[in-house]
Amino acid sequence: MMKFAQRMLRSVLLITLSFVTLTATAATSVWKVSSGDNVLYVGGTIHVLRQSDYPLPVEFDRAYLRADRLYFETDLEQLHAPEVMQRMQQAVRYPAGISGLDKRVSAALYKRIEKVWAQYGLPPEAMVGLRPSGIVITLTMLNLQQIGVDAQGIDDFYHSRALADAKPVGGLESVDQQIRLLSGMGAGDEEKFMSTSLDELKQSGGLVDGMVDAWRRGNLADLDHLVLEDMRRDSPAEFRQLMVDRNRKWLPQIETMLRDRPVEFVLVGSGHLAGDEGVIHQLQQRGYQVEPLQ
Numbered sequence: 001m002m003k004f005a006q007r008m009l010r011s012v013l014l015i016t017l018s019f020v021t022l023t024a025t026a027a028t029s030v031w032k033v034s035s036g037d038n039v040l041y042v043g044g045t046i047h048v049l050r051q052s053d054y055p056l057p058v059e060f061d062r063a064y065l066r067a068d069r070l071y072f073e074t075d076l077e078q079l080h081a082p083e084v085m086q087r088m089q090q091a092v093r094y095p096a097g098i099s100g101l102d103k104r105v106s107a108a109l110y111k112r113i114e115k116v117w118a119q120y121g122l123p124p125e126a127m128v129g130l131r132p133s134g135i136v137i138t139l140t141m142l143n144l145q146q147i148g149v150d151a152q153g154i155d156d157f158y159h160s161r162a163l164a165d166a167k168p169v170g171g172l173e174s175v176d177q178q179i180r181l182l183s184g185m186g187a188g189d190e191e192k193f194m195s196t197s198l199d200e201l202k203q204s205g206g207l208v209d210g211m212v213d214a215w216r217r218g219n220l221a222d223l224d225h226l227v228l229e230d231m232r233r234d235s236p237a238e239f240r241q242l243m244v245d246r247n248r249k250w251l252p253q254i255e256t257m258l259r260d261r262p263v264e265f266v267l268v269g270s271g272h273l274a275g276d277e278g279v280i281h282q283l284q285q286r287g288y289q290v291e292p293l294q
Contacts, residue, residue: 092134
């Protein structure tokens, strides 16, 4: 599976750890965070799942029922709006008159990309003008469908439920921020990004199995290994942009939630809860009481 696909699933995926004060086998991916009498819940999600991954662990429902409002990585309702979807489609394409991917990677690699593209039954003209993110996302979604990953993810599941129950929802970052991340994926390092992505396509089945297993058990060490380890080592700038910087921007918002009485349920990709850079460890470092929800 490709790097972007892994981050969608691991962190996107679409997307995701070891530290000494929480056990590596917390047996849940939902944590209760307390500041005096104020409480909120943080849940690690996987953005796309298989039908067999339902029902979800009971801790998610427990947190949902106790919460007055839900927060996601971004405003999912706005993200699914037609005009935003159109902007996202534009973001994964190079502007007219700008050199395409064929001018940014070696001829041998571009031929390899074309071969994989054709193996998925896609017409060659559909690839013309796509940025690395556009190619990777397209191949990823087709690959996931082939291995049965075609069910609603945790974020969409609870967003739909909250809307039906008239619970307020919000996002930690704007859709504009998400679009900028999408547009810049692999920029400046297209050769390595695309080569690694193609190498990892065939690993998707085992990766999904491992991720879902670690997520269900709340095993932060396994999630760190599956989600973050390679990115942290091989692509430090991208790791900082996709994970560390975003976590840091979310933390003040979460702290503000802990200053009021309404109870929030914050749902973000499991990778964002992992490692020393992760939301869970950072909240604990700031003096909040953090414990797995039982």
